[in-house]
Amino acid sequence: MDAPEAVLREEHQAVPESGRLGRVIDRLALIPAFGLVLAMLILIQEVVLRYVFGRPTIWAHETTVFLCAISFVYGGLLCTARDRHIRVVLVYDMLPPGARRVADIIISVICGLSSGAFAWAAWQMVKRAAWRPDGSFHLETSGSAWNPAFPGLLKILLMVALGLMALQFAILALNYARRHRGTR
């Protein structure tokens, strides 16, 4: 049963071409990953507080949504570093190895442009979420009874993640290109 066990516990890692940034992304992923576990614990304590003690909290739901949203955003970054984003490889798989490397470069460049442009788009959103119309700094709050600044924070995080993603794609494209030249 050795081989199947190994398959079951297969853990993905950042692809070598993702460089130092990819390794850092991979390592720091542990924080949002355990954020999910924490979110689970918060939900459980909320159920217990509500049913056993009849005292629901005002912060549990917003906090779990925030923790999960962080992991969603970070998860995309992690998939970029690990090259695990879902793609249709119908044509890609038919390419010979040389052409595939060229495809890798082009794909990374296009994804970089796409995420870079969206980082700019997110900046348009952050401008409204982090500053008052008069120019003073104020993070957008949720408007609930607890009123945390999660929406503002999350919008900034989304922008940062998209920016990092663009950077990661640039590094990937560069390293694919370097390897391509090396193998010729």
Next chain:
Amino acid sequence: MEFFGSLQSLGIETGTLVLFAMLLGLLVTGIPLAFVTLLVTLFFALGWFGPNVVPLITSRVYSFVSSFVFVSVPMFVLMAAILDRSGIARDLFEAMRLIGGRIRGGVAVQTIFVAVILAAMSGIIGGEVVLLGLIALPQMLAQGYDRKLAIGVVCAGGSLGTMVPPSIVLIIYGLTANVSIGDLFTAAFVPGFMLALLYVGYVLVRAWLTPNDVPPAHTAAVPAAEKLRLLKGLFLPILVVIMVLGSIYGGIASVTEASAVGVAGVLLSTVLRGEFTWGLLRGAAMQTLQTVGMIVWIGIGASALVGVFNLMGGINFVSELITGISDNPTIIILFMMAILFVLGMFLDWVGIALLTMPIFVPIIVSLGYDPVWFGVLFAMNMQVSFLSPPFGPAAFYLKSVTPPDISLGEIFRALLPFIGLQILAVALLILFPAIAIY
């Protein structure tokens, strides 16, 4: 020439065509789905309208990642990831021997029942196919089952995770269609079982018609002490199922909270079984992060694209196109099913749900159908997409754990009768909607 707004002169017909052509063209080159949709979105947002609409799109993305119901997605994924790493499924399979052992084709039937219980614990596909491929397939092959039958049972059974509640497909559908997820889960219960029973029926028919392909049962008597030990393997999983589904159907907790209860249940099971380690939790949490990253970013891209397409008036246009093909609502439904079948061959179900449902669901409602019923129909349809070549994910998951002499081609051929059964189930749901909404 100014690019901003210049595309509008194309008109919605050409615009829609260009959009789909661009989407497909970029997709087949191997660019990740999430970034293809983001790119097309931005191209059309700027080209059709100009920079003013950009904040509208990003706020769609924001509201997509920050919805409370969506929290249940990482929870169910985490639950499955912990399940994969524990021996719970293996013991469950052993225990189910007591039920399936007596009849011809017993192991195959037992595999399907194990698949249903696993499906009732988690809501994703992948881990289950792998688990059954490791546990059930070798046993069936060793007993002399026809290879294709054994492969089909494992893949089709393993895919049930997204049909039997709790199911992530239904959660995502509920989010896009604005339908109660509790209602969807209630409605999907019987259809999910019906599909499983169709599989069981197929195995029994094969045992009767082609006895060479299905070996007789091994009738070794199991001592009572052994029976008791095996039953323990059944206890924890059933308890978790009761905890999750019970708290949803019983109205004790929301779907999201029930998903967290499920994680706690599975985690507690690993502790009780003495399997819990930090490494296990860490691995499961990391895998969850990666999986939800994949799912959510497809969702981000798709919801952004749908936002722009809607602003362009494209959704209205496509709706009119679809409703215009016939006055007969059944034909419109069949047409939608055909679209879903074709998309299912190439695209991931998350992308399909988020791209097509904003168009389909309003049509369904305006035709007077129940969107809950349509959600179940959609989930059933996606069952086909998991098995259908060339990209049936179930086949790829199984391939990753089978011996090399089982080729991908053989797996896909083995799946054909099961795809037939799934299409039969889709047809039954269309003919008798009462199966889902009773």
